[in-house]
Amino acid sequence: MPHPATMFMLLTVAVIFLSWIFDIYGLSVVNPADGAEIRVQSLLSPEGIRWLLRHVVTNFTGFAPLGMVMVTLFGVGVAEHSGFINACIRLGLRDRMNRRFVMLSVILLGIISNVVGDAGYIMLIPIAAMLFQSVGMHPIAGIVTAYVSVACGFSANLFLSTLDPILARYTQEASAITGLNPGNTGALSNFYFMFVSTFLITFIIYKLSVRLVANLGEYDEHGHPVAGYKQLSRKERRALWVALFAGLCYTLVIILATFSPWGILRGVTGGMTRSPFIAGALFLLSFGFGLMGMIYGFVSGRYRSDGDVIKGLSQPMSLLSVYFVIAFFAAQMFACFEYSHLDKCLAIFGANMLTSVSAGSFVTLLLFIIFSALINLIMVSSTAKWSFMAFIFIPMFASMGIEADWTQCAYRIGDSVTNAITPFLFYMPLVLAYMQQYDKQSNYGSLLRYTWRYSFFIFIGWTLLFIIWYLLKLPLGI
Numbered sequence: 001m002p003h004p005a006t007m008f009m010l011l012t013v014a015v016i017f018l019s020w021i022f023d024i025y026g027l028s029v030v031n032p033a034d035g036a037e038i039r040v041q042s043l044l045s046p047e048g049i050r051w052l053l054r055h056v057v058t059n060f061t062g063f064a065p066l067g068m069v070m071v072t073l074f075g076v077g078v079a080e081h082s083g084f085i086n087a088c089i090r091l092g093l094r095d096r097m098n099r100r101f102v103m104l105s106v107i108l109l110g111i112i113s114n115v116v117g118d119a120g121y122i123m124l125i126p127i128a129a130m131l132f133q134s135v136g137m138h139p140i141a142g143i144v145t146a147y148v149s150v151a152c153g154f155s156a157n158l159f160l161s162t163l164d165p166i167l168a169r170y171t172q173e174a175s176a177i178t179g180l181n182p183g184n185t186g187a188l189s190n191f192y193f194m195f196v197s198t199f200l201i202t203f204i205i206y207k208l209s210v211r212l213v214a215n216l217g218e219y220d221e222h223g224h225p226v227a228g229y230k231q232l233s234r235k236e237r238r239a240l241w242v243a244l245f246a247g248l249c250y251t252l253v254i255i256l257a258t259f260s261p262w263g264i265l266r267g268v269t270g271g272m273t274r275s276p277f278i279a280g281a282l283f284l285l286s287f288g289f290g291l292m293g294m295i296y297g298f299v300s301g302r303y304r305s306d307g308d309v310i311k312g313l314s315q316p317m318s319l320l321s322v323y324f325v326i327a328f329f330a331a332q333m334f335a336c337f338e339y340s341h342l343d344k345c346l347a348i349f350g351a352n353m354l355t356s357v358s359a360g361s362f363v364t365l366l367l368f369i370i371f372s373a374l375i376n377l378i379m380v381s382s383t384a385k386w387s388f389m390a391f392i393f394i395p396m397f398a399s400m401g402i403e404a405d406w407t408q409c410a411y412r413i414g415d416s417v418t419n420a421i422t423p424f425l426f427y428m429p430l431v432l433a434y435m436q437q438y439d440k441q442s443n444y445g446s447l448l449r450y451t452w453r454y455s456f457f458i459f460i461g462w463t464l465l466f467i468i469w470y471l472l473k474l475p476l477g478i
Contacts, residue, residue, distance in 0.1 A: 001443040001444055001445030001446070002443065003443060004326045004428075004429060004432040004433075004443055004444060005325050005326045005328075005329050006329075007423065007443065007444050008326065008329035008330040008332075008333050008423075008429070009329045009332075009333075011333045011423065012329065012332050012333040012336055015043070015333060015336045015337050015340060015342065016043040016044060016336060016340075018340075018342060019040055019041060019042050019043045019044070019048070019336070019340035019342055020042045020043065020044040020045075022040040022042075022340075022342065022345070023039075023040050023041065023042035023045065024042075026039070027039070027040045027345055027349075028040070028345070029344070029345050029348040029349055029352070030348075031344070031348065031388055032348070032388055032391040032392050033387060033388045033391045038341050038344050038345055038348070039341065039345075040340055040341055040342060040345050041339060041340050041341055042340070043336055043339065043340055048339070048340075051339060052336070055335065056332065059331045059332050059334075059335035060327070060328050060331045060332070062331075063327055063330070063331035063334070064426060065118070065121075065122075065327075065426045065427055065429075065430065066327055066331070068118070068122065068282050069122055069320070069323065069430055070320065071282065071283055071286055072119070072122040072123055072282050072283075072285065072286045073122070073286075073316035073319070073320065074286060074290060074313050074316065075285070075286030075287055075288070075289035075290035075291075075293070076123060076126065076127075076286065076289055076290075076316065077290075077312050077313055077314070077315040077316040078289070078290040078293040078294055078297075078309060078312035078313055078315075079289040079290065079292060079293030079296075079312075080130075080293070080312075080315065081293070081297075081311060081312030081315045082293040082294065082296050082297030082300075082302050082303060082312055083236075083296065083297070083300065083302055084240070084243055084289075084292055084293040084296040084297070085127065085130060085293075086130075087232060087236055087239070087240045087296065087300075088240065089130065089131060089134045090134075090230060090231075090232055091232060091237075091240060098135055099135050099136070099137060099213075102131050102132065102135055102137075103132075103145065103206055103209055103210070103213075104202065104206060105131075106124070106128045106131060106132075106142065106145055106146050106149065107145060107146075107149045107202050107205045107206055107209070108149075108198075108202055109124055109146075109149075110124055110128075110145075110146050110147075110148075110149025110150040110153060111149050111150070111153035111156055111157065111198050111201060111202060112157050112158055112159065112198070113150055114150070114153075114154050114155075114157060114161045114162065114163060115157065115159055115160075115161050115162065116162070116278075116281040116282070116285065117162050117278070117281055117282070118282070118426075118427065119281065119282055119285055120146070120149070120150035121147075121150055121151075121427040121430060121431070122282065122427070122430065123285060123286075123289075124146050124150065125142075125143055125146045125147055125150075125430075125431065125434055126143075126434055127146075128142040128143060128145060128146035129142040129143050129146075129434065129437075129438065130142075132145075132213075133219060136218050137213050137216075137218070137219075138213065138216035138217060138218065138219040138438075139219055139437075139438045140216060140219070140435060140438055140439060140442075141209065141212050141213045141216050143431065143434050143435055143438075144209075144212060144447070144450045144451065145205065145209045145212070147420060147431050147447075147451070148205055148420045148451055148454040148455075148458075149201075149202075149205055151416075151419035151420040151425065152201065152205075152416055152417055152419055152420050152454055152455060152458045153197075153198070153201045153202075153205075153416065153458075154382070154415075154416045154419055155190075155194060155197075155382075155412035155413070155415065155416045156194045156195075156197040156198045156201055156416070157194055157195070157198060158195055158198050160187060160188065160191070162278055163382060163383070164187045164188065164190070164191075165187040165271075165272075166383050167382070167383065167386055167408060167412070168185060168186055168187045168189060168408075170383070170386050170387055170390045171185045171189070171386075171390055171394065171404050171405075171407075171408050172185045173390070173391075174390035174391045174394040174395065174404070175394055175398070175404045177391070177395060178394065178395045178398040178399075183403030183404055183405055184403070184404075184405045184475075184476070184477060184478070185404050185405060185408075186477075186478070188477045188478040189404075189405040189408065189476060189477040189478070190405060190408060190409045190412065190476050190477045191476075191477035191478055192474070192475060192476055192477050192478070193409055193465075193466075193469055193474075193476045193477065194412075194477075196465070197462060197465060200461055200462065200465055201458055201461075201462065204454070204457050204458050204461050205454060205458070208453055208454055208457065212450060219438065235300055235301065236300055238299065239295075239296045239297075239299035239300035240296060240300075242295060242296070242299050243292040243293070243295045243296035243299070244292065246291060246292060246295050247288055247291070247292040250287075250288050250291060250292075251288070254277075254284060254288075257277075258272075258275075258277045264276075265277040265280075290312075290313075293312065294309055294312075297309070297312070319433055319434070319437060320433075322433045322436055323429060323430055323433040326429035326432060326433060327429045327430075330428070330429045334424070334426070337378075337424070342378075343378055343379040344379070344388070346375075346378060346379075347375050347378075347379050347385060347388070347389070348388060348392070350371060350374070350375060351371070351375075351389055351392045351393065352392070354367060354368065354371050355392060355393070355396050361397070361400045361401060361402050362470065364397070364400065364402075365397075365402065365406065365407075365410045365466075365470070366410075366463070366467075368393060368397075368407070368410050368411065368414070369410045369411075369413050369414040369463055369466070370414065371414065372385075372389075372410070372411050372413070372414025372415050373413075373414035373415075373417050373418045373459065374414075374418075375389075375414075376414060376415050376416075376417075376418045376419065376422060377418055377421070377422045377424070378422070378424055379424070380419065380422055380424050380425050380426065382412075382415050385415065386408075386411060386415075389411065390407075390408075390411075393407055393411070394407050394408075405476050405477065406470070406476065409466070409476050410466065413459075413462050413463065413466060416458075416462075417455050417458050417459040417462065418455055418459075420451040420454055420455050421448055421451050421452055421455045423444055428444070431447065432444065432447065435447065
């Protein structure tokens, strides 16, 4: 496999070529949500070339994860540079007998991280690498474990996530046009199923990660035995408790500002879907980490001036230098893909083909899970796909007697299981940059060599759970 930056450049060339071919043959579809025609736009046409030249810079600067990654890593950088993260690890992990606890904690945190959107991709993955290394496991195993937990478990959760109300809104709109009883279409319509799914996915990832850790072995970049536990000094312990107390106070302030009658972090209507809290969740997390790291640094004596804090803020730049190069080519590929309308045309065209298949309701739901998993390989945004797929499949399945919550649940399974293997995931450049910190030869191929097993077995296990749930006619949610 080529370098990740080269891979994204080649994908961009492929998108440009495919847009030219499909434009020649006039591929177009009708968006079922609004009835508008969507036609493939060639990037080799005069207008396409002009668009590409005008937007090369803005494609990069407007790349959605770029700003979130930079802001989030500032806080993590201070927390790591000051020694705060290391002190937390040393406090919680006293020997290598904690490997099982570390793995289970990383997996569970990765699955439930979608409570605050995409925070798991940015914050949990580098911390998981440090945690695994601290107990003698390979950091690449930590990166892979955290990555598949966040990606493949994106729909499962023990709590209400930011995704639930967004998907429910499209489900309700699509159900309204059927003229039939839509059933339960609220934000918690799949809660029971996703709650149980969290434990199933945790079990599958844990079993596969044990084998992965055994295959990779221990890691030490200097060629010496992995260092054992080093006890915290009295000064470090005092600094850690002061920093954690400050973090607790900060958390309480955020909770009061969000859920109290004062509630300045809630939305205009009083809800959470489009609230400042959800929109700024990554910054709030980053600021909290940076605040605790800065306090720990000054109390422990590691920091003596604001210049030391600035060094902590600039520490992630070594990682971001690689990420910027990969992200530049990735941003061009994503922008070209969106401009050409290839993603929407292929998705709607495939959906129309699936609706023409004559099968029973149960078989059709299983085919829908497979279809959602395949479409997710080229169009990874869960809400973007559901914004038009809901208007195709909910009316179709309603005519077969399948309620909307079952259709949405089947979609969410397929939409999650292939997140870890698609090169079109927005955070793929960041994951590859994390891996290259520990192995300069890491690329998409080396990541795929690990992740395909997770996607395959999670798909099998999750689908079997869905089948059992369907046959027993258990309620999916509230």
